[in-house]
Amino acid sequence: MSLTIVTAADATFARTLAQFLKSVGRHGIGTTARIAVYDLGLDPAERASLAARFAFAEFLPFSLVPYPAHVAPKAGTYAWKPLVIADAAERFGGRLFWFDSATLFHGPLNEPLAELDRFCVYTLSGQSNLAGRCAAEIRDRLKVEPEFLDRQIRVGGVLGLDLARPAARALLIDWAELALDPAVFIPARSDHSHNADQAILSILLFRAQKRGDLTLNEGDIDISSPRPVRWMSSRNKIDATRPAWTDPLQRLWYRAYKAGDRLNLRWQDFYRRRILGLHRFPKEHFRTYVMRAGDALPTPVPTPSLSYYADPFLWQREGRTWLFAEEFEYAEQRGRLVAMELGKDLRPGPAVPVLPIREHASFPFLFEAEGRLYMLPETCAMGALDLYECERFPDKWRRVRRIFEGRDAVDSLLFRQGGWWRLVTCEKPAGAEGARRLAAYRSRELLSGAFEPLPVNDEKIFADGQHGFGRGAGSVFADGEGLLRVMQKNTDYYGQGTEARRMTGLATGDYRETPLGEGHPLADLLRLASPHHVSMAGDTIAFDLRTRLGFVSGLPWIGRRLNRIDPAAKRFLAGDPDVLAGIAEAVSRLAGAIRPVDGRPPSSVRRDGE
Structure with a gap:
């Protein structure tokens, strides 16, 4: 030919x-x-x-x-x-x-x-x-x-x-x-x-x-x-x-520049992924736990070497419980999303990769609408907030909408209430310096409607915070009095703790949040465990917490004592019997007091094709 x-x-x-x-x-x-x-x-x-x-x-x-x-x-x-x-x-x-x-x-x-x-x-x-x-x-x-x-x-x-x-x-x-x-x-x-x-x-x-x-x-x-x-x-x-006699010099310049550029890119790739990623290993680690109402102790989720699991979300399907989470790989300096089926003893099966994109992904927020399963993950490294639909559970997902572009939106929540789709997030313009602010939006249509900003966005709440203060920290919950959001309460470091807040004013557009007082089972769980994130499905709770802070925290023996993590987290990790008993009681109370707002009835068990 x-x-x-x-x-x-x-x-x-x-x-x-x-x-x-x-x-x-x-x-x-x-x-x-x-x-x-x-x-x-x-x-x-x-x-x-x-x-x-x-x-x-x-x-x-x-x-x-x-x-x-x-x-x-x-x-x-x-x-x-x-x-x-x-x-x-x-x-x-x-x-x-x-x-x-x-x-x-x-x-x-x-x-x-x-x-x-x-x-x-x-x-x-x-x-x-x-x-x-x-x-x-x-x-x-x-x-x-x-x-x-x-x-x-x-x-x-x-x-x-x-x-x-x-x-x-x-x-x-x-x-x-x-x-x-x-x-x-x-x-x-x-x-x-x-x-x-x-x-x-x-x-x-x-x-x-x-x-x-x-x-x-x-x-x-x-x-x-x-x-x-x-x-x-x-x-x-x-x-x-330029004069014609410079042509060979121009060609030589391009060749030298491109050779140098390739070497520099390879070094930058190695430095950002391997060196900076492994640099985080001794000073940053999270541990994920799952627990049912009635259990005396939470079950830890084992992690692969040189990785940790964070941002756990639970989902029940066909009578089986699945754990979706971010797996942060130190050697890659990047988070990827995985799903694991939990056995009857809550021990996880093999991790299945979910949503294989080139950039960092975390916070796999799941919800259902009109019988279809959706995910709204955090992909702020792409400067975008994207909505994905599940085509094959649990591993095949298709992007169906780009909600925002050119915006650094993290740990976003999307749920239906009062005839509107509600979006609550923390955001700033992509590439901007400083902390993110609380932002809320509403839309009549999930897949095509514009998300209208609410007045609270102009108040710049949390814009003067640090360490991710105010970011979403798990599921949207509902109790007998209304909707609840769990947010990160980090005064000293990222992953320090969380606070449960009641969401009000959604119907009028005057969105507000007020902290829950002591005595509420969700507030009690957060106070006792000092988690970074918490989610729920049925009577099962998943939460994670930070276990290492600072280089010395990764050292054997002495590292535990010198670790500067929150005292509440230290007591939990040390196995304080009073703390563990309080957590078990809070989880049992939670099962009867709140439910996740995920678009499904609390006992929904949906089969493929239904």
Whole structure:
């Protein structure tokens, strides 16, 4: 089958094109493939010179006259690119590769050709996600599936198509048709947050993969990647304003910079994950416990080595009890979500990974609506608050809505009350310094309605706190008098303790919280155990607490005595019989006094498919 290599350039990229063609000739690519260069505005004399120097290349005209104004290179939309590729596909057919003219080859194309033969489309991944490279208005216009938002974007500088296969042809047709829409191919913004050609290409690729039309190959472009493909190099643009004799120096600079960048990225990755993660091991650890009403002692949940479990949430299904939690892995410096089935003795089974995303995830808040199970995890590292629906319990979840973007919202609660969906969280703008504030919202629709802010958001409650003071700390509960929220009460360190608060004013929009007094079983449990988080399902309680604080706390023997954790937590961990008896009594009282607000009746046991 024929092979065609396609690129394009205008006068600004003439010298960049020259080094591209030198690279093609150096590795003999022109002897096995047709080389097609589209003229987007080359100077006639320069074009003649390039044609004479590189006789293996075929220079082709590309008239912009038939196309809308936004297609022109000067518009900055890159809408011309899919149209050029479509023209080449119609001319030549067979196997076709597009490369930006700033590409340099480091060898023959054996690797990408083998992948193209296998997958019918060849692309490379960038390090940004789709949400970061596709403007929100374009995502809304194209009704982009929320599940795609955190996927690595597929770059537009390298694209291989086997045009004998329907999936490749359909992809190119759709891409070229969208390129004609000026409302979709909009110019890159000043902050370069939108890249129309690769954003639209990525959306089409992800949709084709979801339909089962194609599979995407592995491999990263050499931009901000510690381990990119090695057969090519991108973005080797020659500055046309500099003298021609500097071209070799510019190429040398790019090569040195990229080699240094790869080394730096590998070091930064090792430092952030391994060194900083293991640095936390001796001074930060949480332990999770589960307990039923009537039990004398809580049952500890064993953790893997170099990990801990935190933020435990309980869920009952088909008469079985499951524990969802964050597993923080020191060696990765990252939390991931897992689920474990609890046996009749409350001992956990194997941990099943849940929601495998690239960023840190925690606080797997679960609830049900209209018979469907949802999760609202904390993913503030992504600068977003996302809602997921369970497709296969317990391990397969699909993002169905991005509630907020560009916002650092943590430990969020979502529940239905008074005909509204209520969202209570602690937030600040993504990347902002300082503490988060209490925030409350309401919406009529879970999956599509806008979440309206309540007046309490302007009061900046907890904005002067430290150590995560005010963050959510578990389930939403209801007793005979109304709704309860457990919040973190950290005056000295993160994970120090919690406080139960009664939520009022939801019906009027004047949201308020007041602490529960002593004597309430939930307040008593929090006072005795000093937990970081507490949840409930049926008559079973799960809670965690911090067990190490400061480097000396990790030392054997003496570390326990020098550990600076809260005295209440120390008494519990030391097995104080009065504390344990008080906790057992509080848990037994809790089973008859409160219930979790999770969208289901207290005794709901739902079967698959019901």
